[in-house]
Amino acid sequence: MSALTTTPPVDVQPPAPQEKKPQSVQKIRRHSRPGVGRVSTHVILIFGVIVFAFPFYWLVVMATSSTSDMFSFPPRLIPGDQFFANFAKVLEGSDFWHSFFNSVWLTIVVSGTQLFLAALAGYVFAKRKFPGRNRLFAALLITLVLPTGVSLVPNYEIYSQLGWLNTFWPLIIPTAVTAFGVFWMRQSASAAIPDEVIDAAGIDGAGFFRTFWSIGLPSMRPALVGLGIFQVMWTWNDYLWPLLVLGDPSQFTLPIAIQQLNGNYGSVDYSVVMAGTLVATIPLIALFLFLRRTILENVAGGAVKG
Amino acid sequence: MGQPQYVGLAQWERLFTTGDFWYAAGNTFLIFALGMIPVVIGALIAAVVLSQPRLRGRAFYQSAFFLPQVTSLVVVAVVFQALFSTRFGLVNAVAKFFGLAQLDWLTNPWGIRIVIALMIIWRGFGYFLVVFMAGLTAIDTSLFEAARMDGAGPLRMFSSVTVPLLRPTLIFVALTGTISGLQIFTEPQLLFSGTGGPGQAGLTMMLLQYQYLGGPGVTAATAPVHTDLGYATVIGWAIFLILIGIAAINARLLRSSND
Numbered sequence: 223m224s225a226l227t228t229t230p231p232v233d234v235q236p237p238a239p240q241e242k243k244p245q246s247v248q249k250i251r252r253h254s255r256p257g258v259g260r261v262s263t264h265v266i267l268i269f270g271v272i273v274f275a276f277p278f279y280w281l282v283v284m285a286t287s288s289t290s291d292m293f294s295f296p297p298r299l300i301p302g303d304q305f306f307a308n309f310a311k312v313l314e315g316s317d318f319w320h321s322f323f324n325s326v327w328l329t330i331v332v333s334g335t336q337l338f339l340a341a342l343a344g345y346v347f348a349k350r351k352f353p354g355r356n357r358l359f360a361a362l363l364i365t366l367v368l369p370t371g372v373s374l375v376p377n378y379e380i381y382s383q384l385g386w387l388n389t390f391w392p393l394i395i396p397t398a399v400t401a402f403g404v405f406w407m408r409q410s411a412s413a414a415i416p417d418e419v420i421d422a423a424g425i426d427g428a429g430f431f432r433t434f435w436s437i438g439l440p441s442m443r444p445a446l447v448g449l450g451i452f453q454v455m456w457t458w459n460d461y462l463w464p465l466l467v468l469g470d471p472s473q474f475t476l477p478i479a480i481q482q483l484n485g486n487y488g489s490v491d492y493s494v495v496m497a498g499t500l501v502a503t504i505p506l507i508a509l510f511l512f513l514r515r516t517i518l519e520n521v522a523g524g525a526v527k528g
Numbered sequence: 529m530g531q532p533q534y535v536g537l538a539q540w541e542r543l544f545t546t547g548d549f550w551y552a553a554g555n556t557f558l559i560f561a562l563g564m565i566p567v568v569i570g571a572l573i574a575a576v577v578l579s580q581p582r583l584r585g586r587a588f589y590q591s592a593f594f595l596p597q598v599t600s601l602v603v604v605a606v607v608f609q610a611l612f613s614t615r616f617g618l619v620n621a622v623a624k625f626f627g628l629a630q631l632d633w634l635t636n637p638w639g640i641r642i643v644i645a646l647m648i649i650w651r652g653f654g655y656f657l658v659v660f661m662a663g664l665t666a667i668d669t670s671l672f673e674a675a676r677m678d679g680a681g682p683l684r685m686f687s688s689v690t691v692p693l694l695r696p697t698l699i700f701v702a703l704t705g706t707i708s709g710l711q712i713f714t715e716p717q718l719l720f721s722g723t724g725g726p727g728q729a730g731l732t733m734m735l736l737q738y739q740y741l742g743g744p745g746v747t748a749a750t751a752p753v754h755t756d757l758g759y760a761t762v763i764g765w766a767i768f769l770i771l772i773g774i775a776a777i778n779a780r781l782l783r784s785s786n787d
Contacts, residue, residue, distance in 0.1 A: 271592045371764035459600040477602040522662030
């Protein structure tokens with residue numbers, strides 16, 4: 223499940239968004255066993271949840287313990303009170319806030335341009351007629367099939383020749399608009415914007431851009447939200463590509479900074495690494511808990527149609 | 529970097545004759561079998577359980593299982609490294625407590641593969657669960673009713689109604705699961721900072737490519753590899769061809785099972 227560089231990772235993302243099926247799981251009437259059956263189901267499920275939540279819990283325990291606590295036996299299983307001491311060491315030993323800030327602005331810039339440009343391209347592919355449109359779109363789709371491995375070396379070479387290594391450009395330009403984003407937005411534009419409305423806007427004197435801005439964008443809002451959430455997750459968590467193209471510690475994004483922390487402290491001071499890791503994890507977890515429903519709906523959205 | 533030189537098929541010949549790519553390919557499939565296959569089957573079963581009517585807390589379970597999916601792989605690797613560490617890892621501490629054998633998880637070749645597989649399972653389960661549950665909602669419920677009337681038990685219902693009707697979702701999951709599963713890279717790269725780990729047990733196809741690309745961390749590798757962009761590209765294409773081949777087999781198998 224590695225989320226790699228410029229192509230969106232397949233793991234988070236089935237194609238064809240839109241037409242959200244209402245969450246009517248209840249529809250499925252399987253034989254309803256009363257009482258004992260349901261209780262044991264919950265027991266199993268709760269056990270599963272505990273197992274899956276445990277690594278998060280353990281992250282909190284380690285981040286709030288001192289290193290000597292962690293070497294003690296039997297290990298202490300409850301969170302301690304050393305978090306601020308540990309986090310102070312993180313700030314001492316690395317440019318943590320700098321990396322945090324880099325991740326934040328990169329995520330905002332990349333997601334913003336991606337949403338705008340992908341919506342624009344998707345709208346044009348769906349609603350404007352021009353010669354070669356379908357062939358152009360097909361060519362775009364083909365690039366989706368190429369796995370990261372194939373494009374990694376040429377991409378690296380291109381940015382090295384451009385003299386862009388050790389700058390942020392290789393992180394911004396290739397993801398400013400992706401084939402996946404265009405595909406996603408085109409699906410939405412063709413389903414959500416009636417031609418009549420566009421024609422009516424034209425008759426009222428709205429130009430291309432005005433129509434796109436006032437009619438196209440608002441109609442594509444659900445797809446924009448979906449794509450936006452995923453782009454934020456990908457950019458925030460992206461690891462391999464920033465690792466390859468960034469060299470200077472002042473440019474590091476959070477995943478790289480944590481990895482460095484792990485390399486520098488890992489064998490010495492695990493609780494420090496964990497404190498940094500915990501802080502880096504919180505923003506996305508908060509985002510997920512906040513937008514839970516929308517995220518789950520979008521993940522599931524297209525998969526049904528295969 | 530030096531001037532590129534045309535070498536024809538020499539790089540492909542190298543791929544076929546030297547063992548490193550084939551070792552990495554075999555290892556990738558091994559990790560795939562240990563991680564991806566169990567997680568998909570487990571998620572399918574869990575999705576059926578969670579789709580039972582009148583089950584309370586469905587949204588809660590779904591979210592709890594999905595949460596690892598939004599965490600960075602770097603975080604996952606750091607936490608798993610700590611859990612399975614030989615000296616103070618919780619797993620070994622628990623084993624010691626119960627008087628079980630302690631294992632050097634991250635230096636033993638099978639230990640390494642199992643830890644990587646567990647990372648895949650932990651992070652992927654919620655995603656496949658959500659996808660399968662969406663597929664299940666699309667099934668016409670009257671078919672379950674009919675099967676029940678005809679006296680089908682839960683297992684029979686699963687194999688004769690659920691699985692065949694879930695085919696579009698299964699195709700989707702099989703395809704995307706293989707594509708992402710065979711490109712495992714970040715997990716071993718993080719665990720062993722660019723090397724394949726002890727005994728090269730964590731060496732995957734993508735990691736081998738990364739090593740020939742001269743990615744950071746590789747110079748410290750126990751078995752150093754000389755940077756060779758041409759060979760790295762050939763490895764990239766080889767991975768692509770393997771994926772295409774598997775996708776074709778997948779499509780054929782699923783089509784024939786339908787006829």
